[in-house]
Amino acid sequence: xxxxxxxxxxxxxxxGRRDLRDAAALGAAIVVIGMSFGALAAAAAVPVPxxxxxxxxxxxxxxxxxxxxxxxxxxxxxxxxLAGLLLNARHLPFGLAIxxxxxxxxxARLIGAHLLIDESVAxxxxxxxxxxxxxxxxxxxATAFVCWNTGTAIGLLAGAAVPDPSAFGVDAAFPAxxxxxxxxxxxxxxxxxxxxxxxxxxxxxxxxLPAGLPVLAGLAGLFAAGRxxxxxx
Amino acid sequence: MTLPAVLxxxxxxxxxxxxxxxxRERVALPERVQRYVDLGATALLxxxxxxxxxxxxxxxxGWARPAGVxxxxxxxxxxxxxxxxxxxxxxxxxxxRAVGVP
Numbered sequence: 001x002x003x004x005x006x007x008x009x010x011x012x013x014x015x016g017r018r019d020l021r022d023a024a025a026l027g028a029a030i031v032v033i034g035m036s037f038g039a040l041a042a043a044a045a046v047p048v049p050x051x052x053x054x055x056x057x058x059x060x061x062x063x064x065x066x067x068x069x070x071x072x073x074x075x076x077x078x079x080x081x082l083a084g085l086l087l088n089a090r091h092l093p094f095g096l097a098i099x100x101x102x103x104x105x106x107x108a109r110l111i112g113a114h115l116l117i118d119e120s121v122a123x124x125x126x127x128x129x130x131x132x133x134x135x136x137x138x139x140x141x142a143t144a145f146v147c148w149n150t151g152t153a154i155g156l157l158a159g160a161a162v163p164d165p166s167a168f169g170v171d172a173a174f175p176a177x178x179x180x181x182x183x184x185x186x187x188x189x190x191x192x193x194x195x196x197x198x199x200x201x202x203x204x205x206x207x208x209l210p211a212g213l214p215v216l217a218g219l220a221g222l223f224a225a226g227r228x229x230x231x232x233x
Numbered sequence: 234m235t236l237p238a239v240l241x242x243x244x245x246x247x248x249x250x251x252x253x254x255x256x257r258e259r260v261a262l263p264e265r266v267q268r269y270v271d272l273g274a275t276a277l278l279x280x281x282x283x284x285x286x287x288x289x290x291x292x293x294x295g296w297a298r299p300a301g302v303x304x305x306x307x308x309x310x311x312x313x314x315x316x317x318x319x320x321x322x323x324x325x326x327x328x329x330r331a332v333g334v335p
Contacts, residue, residue, distance in 0.1 A: 067234060085246065174285060
């Protein structure tokens with residue numbers, strides 16, 4: 001963590017108060033979801049070291065909830081791993097898109113890869129991408145990592161005492177936050193066409209396909225890209 | 234969940250993340266392809282927003298959550314800061330649930 005902060009500080013001084021405030025808001029929401037993950041894992045009798053290993057080493061919330069649910073429902077660990085990997089497959093195209101944000105030095109890549117989550121990608125994109133977005137990418141990724149693991153640990157300790165996060169509406173905060181970060185990109189007509197098509201395809205596919213595939217099916221929205229970016233609107 | 238299973242999932246997920254970052258540097262993509270890669274990330278994020286806002290376990294997410302996201306989206310459209318959007322969305326959904334909206 002200290003290394004990451006030192007790295008962020010050394011790359012640039014472009015982390016402003018707005019970035020710190022945004023990262024803090026995101027971190028607070030992530031702690032709450034992390035607590036619910038810890039509590040769920042405790043309720044499903046997942047051993048504490050296993051649950052902590054999931055949050056520390058996998059660090060992808062959706063797939064962690066999924067594997068615990070699959071195993072709790074009587075599925076094999078093999079099926080759980082496959083389902084989790086399917087859900088995490090979107091990280092590969094994300095990496096392709098933001099490779100220049102993370103940079104080409106090996107320490108940056110090796111650490112940056114572990115911090116590649118939906119939110120760090122969305123923040124980097126919202127800040128225009130490229131090397132200029134590097135500090136915010138690492139700030140958001142490192143904040144999320146610390147908050148996610150802190151939340152998991154609290155949830156495991158508190159167990160059933162953790163209140164239901166849906167009472168706080170956190171499940172609405174995440175899509176709304178991501179959408180906010182996407183708005184600058186969606187002002188481009190081609191991105192807007194692709195986005196509308198991608199969202200439509202994903203929603204139509206949701207009742208039909210297992211978790212993870214509907215989001216990947218959203219890539220079909222690229223057919224709406226057309227030739228050029230078109231005029232800014 | 235067993236430790237080997239956790240390690241498989243962790244290794245697989247990490248390699249998926251690293252592969253994209255490394256491929257981006259290794260392969261010089263033509264500008265046209267790069268545009269599709271960038272649009273692909275947008276497509277995935279919008280698909281994620283749509284499914285997270287409206288669906289739960291393959292079915293409907295009810296009314297409270299989509300309403301909160303919609304109010305948050307309007308707030309964001311009016312150029313409110315990220316923090317405000319997140320708090321407004323969560324507050325709307327929490328308020329609706331408190332009065333019994335599913």
